[in-house]
Amino acid sequence: MAGDLLTAEALAAGYGPVPVLHDVDLRVPPGTIAAVIGANGAGKTTLLRTLSGMLRPTAGRILLDGRDLRGTPVEQLVRRGVAHVPEGRGVIGELTVEENLRLGALWRRDRSDAARALDEVYQLFEPLASRRRHLGHQLSGGERQMLALGRALVGRPRLLLLDEPSLGLAPRVVAQTMALLRQLRDDTGLTVLLVEQNVRSALAVADQGIVMSLGRVALAAPAARLRDDADLRHAYLGF
Amino acid sequence: MDRFLFLTLDGLSRGAVYAAFALALVLIWRAGRIVNFAQGAMAVAAAYVAYSVTAVTGSYWLGFGAALLAGLLLGAVVDVAVMRLVDHRSPLNPVIVALGLVLLIQAILGMVYGNEYLPARTPFSRTALTVGGTAVLSPYDLFVFATVGVVGAALVWVFTRTAIGLRMRAAAFAPEVSRLLGVNVGGMLTLGWALASGVGALAGMLVIPTELGLHPHAMDLVFVSAFTAAVLGGLDSPPGAVVGGLGVGLLLSYVSGYAGGDLIPLAVLALLLTVLLLRPGGLFAPVAARRV
Numbered sequence: 182m183a184g185d186l187l188t189a190e191a192l193a194a195g196y197g198p199v200p201v202l203h204d205v206d207l208r209v210p211p212g213t214i215a216a217v218i219g220a221n222g223a224g225k226t227t228l229l230r231t232l233s234g235m236l237r238p239t240a241g242r243i244l245l246d247g248r249d250l251r252g253t254p255v256e257q258l259v260r261r262g263v264a265h266v267p268e269g270r271g272v273i274g275e276l277t278v279e280e281n282l283r284l285g286a287l288w289r290r291d292r293s294d295a296a297r298a299l300d301e302v303y304q305l306f307e308p309l310a311s312r313r314r315h316l317g318h319q320l321s322g323g324e325r326q327m328l329a330l331g332r333a334l335v336g337r338p339r340l341l342l343l344d345e346p347s348l349g350l351a352p353r354v355v356a357q358t359m360a361l362l363r364q365l366r367d368d369t370g371l372t373v374l375l376v377e378q379n380v381r382s383a384l385a386v387a388d389q390g391i392v393m394s395l396g397r398v399a400l401a402a403p404a405a406r407l408r409d410d411a412d413l414r415h416a417y418l419g420f
Numbered sequence: 421m422d423r424f425l426f427l428t429l430d431g432l433s434r435g436a437v438y439a440a441f442a443l444a445l446v447l448i449w450r451a452g453r454i455v456n457f458a459q460g461a462m463a464v465a466a467a468y469v470a471y472s473v474t475a476v477t478g479s480y481w482l483g484f485g486a487a488l489l490a491g492l493l494l495g496a497v498v499d500v501a502v503m504r505l506v507d508h509r510s511p512l513n514p515v516i517v518a519l520g521l522v523l524l525i526q527a528i529l530g531m532v533y534g535n536e537y538l539p540a541r542t543p544f545s546r547t548a549l550t551v552g553g554t555a556v557l558s559p560y561d562l563f564v565f566a567t568v569g570v571v572g573a574a575l576v577w578v579f580t581r582t583a584i585g586l587r588m589r590a591a592a593f594a595p596e597v598s599r600l601l602g603v604n605v606g607g608m609l610t611l612g613w614a615l616a617s618g619v620g621a622l623a624g625m626l627v628i629p630t631e632l633g634l635h636p637h638a639m640d641l642v643f644v645s646a647f648t649a650a651v652l653g654g655l656d657s658p659p660g661a662v663v664g665g666l667g668v669g670l671l672l673s674y675v676s677g678y679a680g681g682d683l684i685p686l687a688v689l690a691l692l693l694t695v696l697l698l699r700p701g702g703l704f705a706p707v708a709a710r711r712v
Contacts, residue, residue, distance in 0.1 A: 233600065235596065235599075235600075255599040255600060256599045256600075256602050256603060256604055256605070257602070258600070258602075259600070259601060259602040260602060264600075265600045267596070267597060267600060271594065271596075271597035271600070273590055273593050273594045273597060273598075274593075275589070275593045276586075276589065276590060276593065280586055280589075280590075283583075283586060284586060284587075284590050284598070284601050284603070285601055287583050287586065287587060287601070287602065287603070288601070288602030288603075332601070336601075336602075
């Protein structure tokens, strides 16, 4: 469908000779949240790594705004509006909070807007503002989550790729994170593709649920249907 | 007492050079987890460039500038043309390649310039000034302190205060995350090599005239001393490199002053062995940070 922000067509990828993804199709319309859910080893993280170019697809293609991403180096992707918060959140422990955040906007030419975005992140995540000079590894799990999200947001992305944002966090922090994603979608039109094992939290905020199983998309459906249709949930999610 | 003072000041001057050279080793170690065993040979190559430029132009300072430039370029070339092609999965590979580079560079220098010692000038007098009848520092010692101080301060400024320094640190600590944030990680590594090699060339320019002169092997013992200094301070720690360098300089000055210059290589190796046995991480080894 024309107008999708992110499209993957017949995508295949893997590590060395080991194939992980097979024939993956997905579409994420702008201003929506898509949740990729599935068991351990279903290929969710591999999918994200392939979408952001860290892993080269062995077949198929990825379109951003209808333009093929093939040949776009990973470090150019932020310039096209894609922010990837990797597995484990990727906070650089040896750098301070401020340095981590500045790093997220260093590529931007519009320095005044970069400074504004930094201020906005400090307003959005107040605990970070009081810990500017703390090193990344001194932060709690929740603060690290804020830092990882904030560092992505200072780049003012159009598409946010999130790998397991709920991992290792208290339920309250997970709920806050999901609420924030919804707020960003509604207020700024941010598009989010998140990978989650925490199916309930993910479906609570998502517009679309993409169920993966053994490296394939088993089902892509409106999240509301996955939430409400007990038969579907039983068949694909096992609860 | 006068002699002790003289040896101390002389040791600090020598140590400043070791500190600079150790700093160059630390820079590359932090950027790419490689101990650059070729750094001594690279610095000598840069010093030969200075020799040629000075011979043609008659100006020490043009030669000095040319050496720094040659050092920067050589570092970048070694990274792009050699180290990047090495499979880094085994840490031994880059070490062996660096040792191979030493042989290659020294052989080329020997073929081009010959294997005799060439005279190396200093821009200032090496005769110690006397204060109240006591020989203290020479003008050249002061030049060494000033140069190493300025370069050290400049490096601190670049790494802690500038965007490019932030990129370089991020690329070293977390290459994958840095790429996701738009950092050209390969470029930062090359820049790190260039900077380190430039600092190494500077150290070579400062120390070679105080030893026997210019020779393809002129930096061999200096390299061992500076490597010991870097290990003493901890390969990960720039302040450690400076403290280690000054410490090694002092030790060697006392050894050569009180026990004889012949014992210097032995003293260096004994110190290296002691550090590796007692505190292999170095004096300034950071407490293992929690991985995040």
